[in-house]
Amino acid sequence: MTRRISLTQYLIEQQREHGHIPQELRLLIEVVARACKRIAISVNKGALGDILGTAGSENVQGEVQKKLDIIANEVLIEANEWGGHLAAMASEEMDDIYAVPNRYPQGEYLLLFDPLDGSSNIDVNVSIGTIFSVLRKVNNARGVSADDFLQPGKQQAAAGYCLYGPQTMLVLTVGDGVAMFTLDREQGSFVLTEENVRVPEDTQEFAINMSNQRHWDAPMHRYIGECLDGADGPRGKNFNMRWIASMVTDVHRILMRGGIFMYPWDKRDPGKPGKLRLLYEANPMSFLIEQAGGASTNGRQRIMALTPTQLHERVAVVLGSKNEVERVTAYHLEHD
Ligand code: AHM
Numbered sequence: 001m002t003r004r005i006s007l008t009q010y011l012i013e014q015q016r017e018h019g020h021i022p023q024e025l026r027l028l029i030e031v032v033a034r035a036c037k038r039i040a041i042s043v044n045k046g047a048l049g050d051i052l053g054t055a056g057s058e059n060v061q062g063e064v065q066k067k068l069d070i071i072a073n074e075v076l077i078e079a080n081e082w083g084g085h086l087a088a089m090a091s092e093e094m095d096d097i098y099a100v101p102n103r104y105p106q107g108e109y110l111l112l113f114d115p116l117d118g119s120s121n122i123d124v125n126v127s128i129g130t131i132f133s134v135l136r137k138v139n140n141a142r143g144v145s146a147d148d149f150l151q152p153g154k155q156q157a158a159a160g161y162c163l164y165g166p167q168t169m170l171v172l173t174v175g176d177g178v179a180m181f182t183l184d185r186e187q188g189s190f191v192l193t194e195e196n197v198r199v200p201e202d203t204q205e206f207a208i209n210m211s212n213q214r215h216w217d218a219p220m221h222r223y224i225g226e227c228l229d230g231a232d233g234p235r236g237k238n239f240n241m242r243w244i245a246s247m248v249t250d251v252h253r254i255l256m257r258g259g260i261f262m263y264p265w266d267k268r269d270p271g272k273p274g275k276l277r278l279l280y281e282a283n284p285m286s287f288l289i290e291q292a293g294g295a296s297t298n299g300r301q302r303i304m305a306l307t308p309t310q311l312h313e314r315v316a317v318v319l320g321s322k323n324e325v326e327r328v329t330a331y332h333l334e335h336d
């Protein structure tokens with residue numbers, strides 16, 4: 001059975017015994033966790049907290065913002081701006097970066113987040129989440145700009161998500177495997193419930209929005225076609241399908257029992273590399289999946305090796321059980 005220790009104790013062990021994280025990073029993760037607890041309270045209130053529905057505004061990507069998108073974004077900023085660990089934050093819901101105001105001390109870290117992932121599920125009471133990623137500001141010059149955030153995902157110091165589901169769970173990596181914490185509401189603290197999470201290398205379960213099938217490229221038709229052919233087809237086995245439309249929830253299932261998640265490039269908007277955001281969604285999820293022994297590519301290259309050129313850059317995503325991700329990637333490379 002997993003040791004029942006708190007997130008604080010886990011992080012202190014990472015700092016003290018394993019030397020994995022400096023104190024500043026530990027405190028930063030604790031603040032993110034505290035913000036997620038506040039978001040969880042709002043999520044749980046639902047209609048009683050007047051948090052459902054749209055806010056009447058659009059984000060930089062032209063998507064209609066939900067009230068909860070905005071609330072979660074504000075909670076994360078307010079919780080993190082004064083602690084002294086951060087130089088700036090960037091969010092899926094903000095056009096530009098948010099530099100820590102001058103009245104607070106400046107730290108060396110950069111925090112990136114998708115404050116409320118799975119927005120289409122908010123109003124229908126289906127699991128949603130918060131995704132976060134931590135980078136170090138490598139440029140020592142004074143001040144901070146969007147360019148400081150344009151680092152490949154392999155440079156992440158930490159990443160994780162908080163899942164607001166039947167249980168509220170925080171899932172974290174600081175580059176030493178993946179740990180999962182469940183919120184104990186009576187104690188008000190996250191308690192370690194899963195350590196050394198491993199994604200099985202093989203799977204018979206895929207996650208993709210099948211309604212986009214007609215827009216896919218040939219390698220995706222081939223891969224999914226073979227899965228659908230089942231035991232009589234070239235794969236010789238049957239596949240099951242799941243699609244929650246909350247990446248946090250689909251990735252959580254894959255961390256727990258394996259599977260492959262795909263949001264590929266498609267012909268609806270040929271100039272757009274994919275739907276999901278590299279910095280706020282693909283990189284942190286790739287870090288978690290790789291730390292659990294899985295793989296993550298954009299169909300051709302390792303996602304965490306990509307150097308972003310803009311803050312809100314999008315990317316195609318294929319992640320999860322290693323052998324399936326390698327197969328999808330090989331199909332793309334063979335086709336090129
Ligand atoms: P969001 O950050 O605006 O919620 O969008 C991201 C979500 C992912 O969580 C999910 O995998 C995907 O969008 C679902 O897209 P679709 O509705 O096209 O199936």
Ligand code: MG
Pocket residue numbers: 114116117118247281
């Ligand atoms: Mg999202």
